[in-house]
Amino acid sequence: MFFLNVLMELKAQGYSTGDAVAVGLHRTGTVIMTAGFIMVIAFGGLVFSTVSALQQIGFLLFVGVSIDAFVNCVIVMPAILLIVGDWS
Numbered sequence: 001m002f003f004l005n006v007l008m009e010l011k012a013q014g015y016s017t018g019d020a021v022a023v024g025l026h027r028t029g030t031v032i033m034t035a036g037f038i039m040v041i042a043f044g045g046l047v048f049s050t051v052s053a054l055q056q057i058g059f060l061l062f063v064g065v066s067i068d069a070f071v072n073c074v075i076v077m078p079a080i081l082l083i084v085g086d087w088s
Helices: 002-012 017-046 052-087
Strands: none
Touching: 002 017, 002 052, 017 052
16 A cells, blocks of 8 residues: 555656656665565564464465565566556
């Protein structure tokens, strides 16, 4: 949502879709990656628990947050926004 809010603000300022995606990713990429990294470390810590259920939940959250923060928000979402162009 953070990236999309910045994207909408940039488009309202008159940026083209491609420029808005590039500038928005540049502005928000560090924040998104840092937050994802912190969550991955926190959830990765659950993997070392002695409780089996916490290990499983920690592993699933670790994988899910990793995919979301490092693949979805940085690669997939900007690519889709560039493909749909002005419909975004």
